[in-house]
Amino acid sequence: MPAHASATEGPAGWAGVDRSRRLSLRYFNFFRLLLAGIFVGGGQSFGLGGEHPFAYEIASFGYLAAVLSLGFPDAVRRLGLERVILLLILADVLGLSVIMWASGGYRSGMPVLMMVVLAGTGLLAEGRMVLFFAALATLSVLLENAWRFAAGGQPGDFLQVGIFCTGFFGIAIVSRRLALRAQVNALLAAERGQALARQQAVNERIIRDMHDGVIVVGVDGRALQINPQAAMLLGVSRLEGRLLAEVDPVFEEALARGDGLGPRVLRLGPAGRLMRCRTVRSEAGGATGEILIYLTDFEDVERQMQQLKLAALGRLTASMAHEIRNPLSAVTQAAELLCEEKRADMQARLARIINDNAHRIERMIRDVLALGRREHAVPEALPLAAFAAEVIDARVLTDETERAVYALDIGAGFTLGIDRAHLHQILDNLLANARRYCSGQPGSVRLYAEPLAGGRVALHVADDGPGIDAATRSHLFEPFFTTHAKGTGLGLYIARELAEANDAELELHGEGPGADFVLTGRSRP
Template structure:
């Protein structure tokens, strides 16, 4: 062990050593005051008195702070050495083993196991054993007989057993104490970091206790809700949010009037920890709704910028083809070449028209009129619309939707989302009966998932990240806006459109609430 480790270990044992010093002084005092009543010192009273008075003096001197000049470890070793010598001396002048001093020596051996490290406890057990055996041998030689030899041997074995046991227990206790201190320091550092993070958060943060009163509030919350907001305050405006969070585990409201001017703010609450059902502290995040709208607007502008740049690039190609074909058409006299040029112009013009139509559909993203739409008749109507060619085409679609399946969504938006997904599935599927499957699944939290799966080659792993990006397509005749628009319309309805990583064909799922 290093010097720093030894110094720390000595510092940790300061309190136990002080307690044992008091115990040593009490024992010495009892020897002096109540020795005769305890039946001690009967064989040599004068020697007993001198020995116990000296022990009292030693206990007083060694227990004072100036004794630390010897160094803690050397002082403790000296104290236990004197203890065992004095106790054996008291035993010798009090009739030997029958005086009961050997039992008291066991307490001192146990104390040595707690207060010193390494092999020293065994060393002191050895000293106690040698001294007791020497006393017993002297008594046998002086007074004759050795009737206490067996009991003395048992006591000496007990010395070593106690020393080993206390040494192991003390080592384990010190290990646990070290671990606890390390964990306490780590917890303190983590708590300081968490408090600093909360202090610097852009959102307001409130922590409500079990009694509904504030436990903690950060500066941003004071800025939003008023400078007088402090721990211990009661906020009636958030009682409903806290109660809803305790009931369901979370609460989210986009607009809640809060603060002195009752500005609309977003309030999001969740249980910080769960002590039991509906119990625990509640963590509430407060965001100024103006900041939310500003962030949404920035995201819209960024998306619009990306879309505009992509559209400029995508329109330029067919427009160049139209321009070049028109120039050649004026010069070309052959009828078959003129027909081919006219066909090129028509194809590229229709491609531009589809692109403009898709972008116009994206512009209607915010025109949402949601309803609890029954999915079975809505999907059947869409499939019927797409399969006017006959029963063979209708057989490609396997529709498995229960009559009670509903989705909280705009009817026109659902139509466009499903049509776009089915157009992709029809393009890549095998064309066999049941190649495209539509089925629903009930999810926790009153949610419904609509699955659309085809048996085609699926989406390549390196293309999955870009599948919802605008103008990302593997079809030379496609615009690449279908899936992008489908996801945007799903987001506008509070739903999610995802591509699941299934083996085989493409597997899209549209999930959202069943009811308002």
């Protein structure tokens, strides 16, 4: 019987047939076989075939023979699925009709079995064939009852028969609609499954080819998945299923931290390679689920950074040579004129030109030397309120009128993890720019701080000046760009470099009147 055939692989006749129809036909054939066996083996004990025993036996054995001959997969291969379904349902309707006639009419219960058969037909047949079989069952029941009425039956039997016939069509239509909906849902599920498989294949390819290493770690600290780049960075050939703590004890600390403290630069693996390690908990796993570890070759990053530094240093050197040439030319020319000039007032003016340009060159060299000190940052948790007050005191000395220009509004609890000398130079530069462009009224330069997420703090230096236009904003932090006649153009550039050396950021916020420079960093180093 077809029940012994595989549910997923069948003979050649099943090619192109969806799995749901195959399973439905197999289960339906089981029901037919069970029903035919009851008719043959014990039907008469249930009161079947009482009016015409010989006709009942012929119909029972014929129905059993039809089920056996058409139920094997070989019949589908020889005749095709649609023909087999058609012949089986015809055998159902004709066999049950003859048994009904031989067993006393609709009271034998055969119309109820016909309803079951029509319900199964809705799952198997295509298109209008379902209504055809419902009409065929209706016709057979009506003809049997008409024959019985002609032989002296009751007219009221037609009401019962009509109810059964109405049920035939109702069940056939409903079962067919359900089958169509099931097919649509199955097709949609298959399409989504294919789309998901394609997306998964793309994701796997991206993870396999990405430059960063990716490790998926289970709750027990074992590596569940790893891409080839991670294995290469760690210098191991096989990592799946192993405890990461066995590969390197540093992983145990990284896993315990989760994603609470951000990325760290660590030496990992047997080779002790310097890597940037970032751990993130899987959103699907929850607080106790899988952890994703991202590994970046920091040695490669440092090489790239070094190349960028060398390129920037080359541009900086060329720019410095050009910038220093102008004041040197002025110094040289003024010195030559000074030797020839006899008037005291002109000599004083030329000396002042020489002095101003010499100081300009000195400031430029001092600023460039500050770039070399960015690599030697020693961050500490500096109290912002007290430190900013010290910087302001150094600028104003004892001039109370000048002191009133600066409004300090920083809470006592704010701290910033940064190198002391670097923060002094950054603040001094920002305050000098703000004082240069502000109105000069009391409180025209404001210093205030605000807390940010992740233990970070933002220090604002804002003024009430005319602000910075869009064209200037795009070049604001470029070296040697300045809008001031006596400026070197290195102040903001060096201030941002020093901020980045301390894992901080210096940006210009807002687009309205006045400038608002914001230094953002961690409250602790």
